[in-house]
Amino acid sequence: MAGGTEKRRAAEIYKRLQKMGCPFLEGVYVSEPQSIHELLCTPSVIRLGILEWICTRVYPPLQEQFSVLKESEGDTKMKEMAKLGFELMLCGDVDLDLIKGLAHSGKQLSFMGELLDIIQSSPSLCSNSELESTSQGTDEAFVTYAHETEELLNELFSSVHFQATLTPECNPWPADLQALLLPEEAQERKLPSGKDRTHGDYLKELEKISTALKDLKEEELEAISQLSDTSDTIAEMVRKRQQTKESWGGGSTATIYEKIKGLKQVYETFLNSLAK
Template sequence: MAGGTEKRRAAEIYKRLQKMGCPFLEGVYVSEPQSIHELLCTPSVIRLGILEWICTRVYPPLQEQFSVLKESEGDTKMKEMAKLGFELMLCGDVDLDLIKGLAHSGKQLSFMGELLDIIQSSPSLCSNSELESTSQGTDEAFVTYAHETEELLNELFSSVHFQATLTPECNPWPADLQALLLPEEAQERKLPSGKDRTHGDYLKELEKISTALKDLKEECTFLCSSVPGGETVIQKLRLALTDFHQLIAAFIQIYENEFREHCGHPAPQLSPSGPLFQSVHTLLTYCTKELEAISQLSDTSDTIAEMVRKRQQTKESWGGGSTATIYEKIKGLKQVYETFLNSLAK
């Protein structure tokens, strides 16, 4: 039985599929959470059709590829869907159990949910009417991300605080490593200042950047939607640019709020008693180990004494059907031995 969290997750994905107009849900009337969970996480023709529809929405060229396959080539479809999930870093390249519906239900729901997130987050995947303008919209989005990243990098490298970070007043290296790092620290690390540059220099750099972008676009043939796998690569590039932009923005925010006030502090005074502290620490470590050994010896002695005491007080069978403690047995043997000696003396 599925847990309450998985049932709610399945109901959420089912509602999203209904809103997106999944054709495989037409004529399917389920309302109970358990029924919805079984529909989405149990191997069936409907479930495989839903997953196939989601994959073709994420990567439209798959629809044309699937249309020429025969019904007996279902394994090929599943391999292509697993390959798509692997390229999107959502599953393994041979994770066929996830496609067939044999994997854990939580993993299946997470896989479907992430695919739906990709569809809803990409404007070019939201409706079929926009498929013709996919290439143009993708190029514009790529150029927009590139410009935004370029502006952010210019702002970052021209910041005074970034210069202070590159050459901090407080050296973080230990005293025993500073001598080895002096040649590297002596090098001046400066970025070109914007005050010494003219508008002509900026125009020349912009022309170089524009020419480089044109050459890059000619080399990156995968940016064309007619190339197989092009849209998947574009999705990855867009995701990488977005993550890079967010990382730099988060670094700037953390630096402004937390790091900046600590950059102007004077270097700390290092204590000359470092070797003494290390010697004391070593002696204390040895003392601790000796105390642990004494404690273990005491515990072992107590354990042996307890075992001997139990052995003396526990009655055991010594043969002949009689039971007695070891003390009583030794005492009886002693009496037998004395009787035997007395009989020999007579």
């Protein structure tokens, strides 16, 4: 027996189908949640008809395709409905158990609910009065859209401004990339061919790179050594300054540490006098 959550979902889908005027619910009188759940999730002619009606509302050209099929070609209908669900990324392309009503009831209700969401999210699919004209209008709209897109692309690529963007007079690319953007013929003229280079040429380049890396490493070591010496010098200067006695006026001499300690004692004496 179905759980309370699935029964509520089935009741919600049933109400949506009633509001949308599903013809396969005419003469069907069920009100109990369990009965509604069995109607939508148990294999039957009515359930298959409801799902077929939903699919033709999602994709109207299916209505004309189904109308020429014989009753014995029911499997073809179910395969087309599964194909539609697959194209909408709602199920597998051969998920016939879902179409027949043999899959888990929760999966069936989710499938129906998502199809109804698609219908209600598209104003052109919600109106029953426009259903017949939508089938023809969909194909015509697609052809019109493709033609308009082709014209737009032709206009874009033939535009003077577009060509100027591709080949600007002031090249915005860095110098090291400009050579790569040249036509292949120009690159071949500027860059030496690999066939003309010998092993000796490659060895010379490797030696240059090795020498440059060695020099760079020596410079880094020298910089680290200088930094270390500077740090030691600063530390020694600070240590000496802290230990050197200096004149602070009044003829008294003391280190910085002794002077700060004396000032602290004077301040504490002052606070104690205020407390009394």
